[in-house]
Amino acid sequence: MLVPPGDDAGVRLLDENRALVETVDVITPLVNDPFTFGKISAANSLSDIYAMGGRPFSALSIIGYPACDYPPELIREILSGVCYVLDQAGVPLIGGHCFDDGEIKTGLSVTGIVEKGHILRSDTPEEGDLLIITKPLGTGVLTTALKGERATEQDIKEAIDFMCMLNKEASEIAVKAGATACTDVTGFGLIGHLARMLSQKELDLILKKDKLPVFNGVIEFADRGLVPEGAYKNRQFFEELVQYKSPLNESFKLLLFDPQTSGGLLIAIKEGKLKSFEKSGIFYRVIGRFIKGTGRVQII
Numbered sequence: 243m244l245v246p247p248g249d250d251a252g253v254r255l256l257d258e259n260r261a262l263v264e265t266v267d268v269i270t271p272l273v274n275d276p277f278t279f280g281k282i283s284a285a286n287s288l289s290d291i292y293a294m295g296g297r298p299f300s301a302l303s304i305i306g307y308p309a310c311d312y313p314p315e316l317i318r319e320i321l322s323g324v325c326y327v328l329d330q331a332g333v334p335l336i337g338g339h340c341f342d343d344g345e346i347k348t349g350l351s352v353t354g355i356v357e358k359g360h361i362l363r364s365d366t367p368e369e370g371d372l373l374i375i376t377k378p379l380g381t382g383v384l385t386t387a388l389k390g391e392r393a394t395e396q397d398i399k400e401a402i403d404f405m406c407m408l409n410k411e412a413s414e415i416a417v418k419a420g421a422t423a424c425t426d427v428t429g430f431g432l433i434g435h436l437a438r439m440l441s442q443k444e445l446d447l448i449l450k451k452d453k454l455p456v457f458n459g460v461i462e463f464a465d466r467g468l469v470p471e472g473a474y475k476n477r478q479f480f481e482e483l484v485q486y487k488s489p490l491n492e493s494f495k496l497l498l499f500d501p502q503t504s505g506g507l508l509i510a511i512k513e514g515k516l517k518s519f520e521k522s523g524i525f526y527r528v529i530g531r532f533i534k535g536t537g538r539v540q541i542i
Contacts (some may be wrong), residue, residue, distance in 0.1 A: 250293040250425055254358060263356050265290040267303055269351030272385040272503055273395055276316050280323020280348065281406040282330060286428070286504035287350035288331055292413035293364070293426040295470045296356035298331055302307035302329050303338030306347040312426050320348055331408055360417045364425035364435075365442040367510035371422055371438075373447060373530040374519065376412040377404045377506025379432060379497055380460030382470045389464045405504040405527075411524050415491060416509045419518035427505030431476040433498050435508060437483050444533025450542060451490060451501075453529045456497065472501035487542045 245253035251265035267287040271279050284301075291298045303324060305317060317340075328335055333352070367373070384401045387393035395402060399515055409426060416424055424433050432454075436447055463469075476499035484498070506525075510532065519526045 244358070244361065245294070245363065250290040251354070251394070252294070253294060253361055253388070255358070259358050261358055263291050263294050263354035263355050263362065264298040266304070268347050269503060272347055273317060273388065275395065277323040278317040278402060278406070280320040281327045282402070283348045284324040284327035284350060284407055285408055287352055288327070288333070289409050289426045289428070289504060291352055291354035292409040293362065294356055294425050295360045295362035295413060295417045295424065296354035297352045298333045298352050299355050301328060301333050302351040304333060304344070304347070304349045304351060305338065305340040306343030307340070308344055309342050312346070324348070327406065331410060334477060338410065348526050361395055362416065362421060362424035363479060364423060364438050367423040367443060367445060367532045369445060369532055369534055370513070371510040371532045372513050372516060372528050373403065373532065374509050374526045374528050375455065375506050376409065376428070376509070376512060376524065376526045377407070377426070378420065378455035378457045379427070380457040380500060381405060381505065382455060382473060382500040383463050383497070385458045385503070386470045387468045390468055392463065392466070392468055393459070397459065408483070409507050411522065411527070412507045412509070413520050415522050415524070416507065416511070419511055419515040421509050421511045423510040424458050425508050427502045427508060429472065429501040431473065431499040431501050432481070433480045433484060433539060434476050437480050439508065439510065440537040440539070444536065445532045446538045446540055447530050447532055448540050448542060449530040451494070453486065453527055454531050456528045461493050464496055469496050470501060473499045474475040476501060483537065483539055485540045486496055488542050491540065
């Protein structure tokens with residue numbers, strides 16, 4: 243076993259040069275349209291393979307739902323969305339399992355392949371590395387606004403499009419550019435995943451608040467109290483790691499802990515390798531730099 247539990251996925255040596263990457267993830271509905279929900283669920287489940295520098299190879303579906311409350315057509319529509327994204331990734335769905343549950347839940351167990359020398363770990367950044375993020379923040383707030391009927395799916399279309407987007411290309415660029423560390427931003431929020439990146443090194447991260455990409459409308463909805471419970475739990479658990487070097491309003495602080503679904507990759511990379519992303523055309527932002535420290539996130 244090359245990567246034990248605790249990272250984005252487990253990695254086990256397959257032969258001299260290759261290793262298996264294994265992960266599983268399940269989410270509840272974030273949007274009203276079942277096809278779109280399936281797409282988001284699939285992209286979210288595949289993300290951990292990409293975060294490890296791997297290529298997804300096959301997938302098994304996991305679906306829980308109250309069988310007496312929903313027709314089979316609804317499940318078919320969700321699975322159609324799942325398969326749409328799997329086709330984009332070149333990954334076959336080879337089976338799965340369903341079970342009776344009080345709430346719809348959908349996800350994938352995914353097997354991937356990674357070259358032994360190209361495994362990306364979450365906790366291995368190096369002093370001087372830049373940190374980039376490949377999707378904007380705020381999906382937790384926006385989907386909370388949708389569930390509260392304060393926003394429509396059209397209002398948050400940009401965020402939905404990003405949640406349906408694979409992290410495939412960002413991962414491939416990171417591997418080719420020799421990234422030193424990588425993770426994806428999901429349920430623990432930005433700070434929670436940065437805590438993991440800093441957990442094994444005597445480093446701090448200088449995080450530039452003005453460089454953080456945020457979806458339109460997020461701060462306004464947060465100002466109105468449309469913040470998911472998970473953001474408050476993440477803040478309670480991780481805020482002791484944060485040093486606020488400049489003033490932030492309450493809504494922006496909560497955004498730092500907002501649980502994301504199918505979020506972007508956080509990639510530690512040498513400054514001289516940044517051109518790989520500049521040439522790619524994909525969305526990315528440089529949001530900070532790693533320096534010597536004690537495992538803190540310094541927000542400036």
